[in-house]
Amino acid sequence: MIFKRKRPGGLSCRDVGKNLQSYLDRETVEPLSVSQLEQHLELCRQCGLEAEVYRSIKESLARAGRAQDDAGSLDRLRAFGQKLVEEDST
Numbered sequence: 001m002i003f004k005r006k007r008p009g010g011l012s013c014r015d016v017g018k019n020l021q022s023y024l025d026r027e028t029v030e031p032l033s034v035s036q037l038e039q040h041l042e043l044c045r046q047c048g049l050e051a052e053v054y055r056s057i058k059e060s061l062a063r064a065g066r067a068q069d070d071a072g073s074l075d076r077l078r079a080f081g082q083k084l085v086e087e088d089s090t
Contacts, residue, residue, distance in 0.1 A: 008047075009040030016040050016047045017085035021078045024054055054081065 007013075016037060019029040023037055041048045054077070061073060 007040070008043030009036040009038070011036050011040045013040075013044060013047050013088070014085065016044070017050070017081070017088065020047075020051060020054065021081050024051065024058065025074075050084070 009016075011032060015032065019032055019037060023029045023034070029037060041051050057077065
């Protein structure tokens with residue numbers, strides 16, 4: 001008999017990684033529920049730390065005023081996050 005390890009919030013780290021930027025930008029994260037994602041971030045150290053890094057980056061950009069001046073910064077940040085998710089899955 002094979003037992004599956006229960007994932008924090010019922011989500012895999014990969015699911016969270018794919019939706020983390022949208023969540024942090026307060027965009028829709030369907031089909032995931034926000035409460036599931038938040039529970040995962042609280043219980044999974046790796047994903048929680050990743051979310052904190054993204055929050056720090058966004059706050060730093062906002063303080064520097066670059067977030068508004070450079071429309072491509074958000075796209076680059078999302079691409080960086082996607083690259084991390086892809087590297088983690090290999």
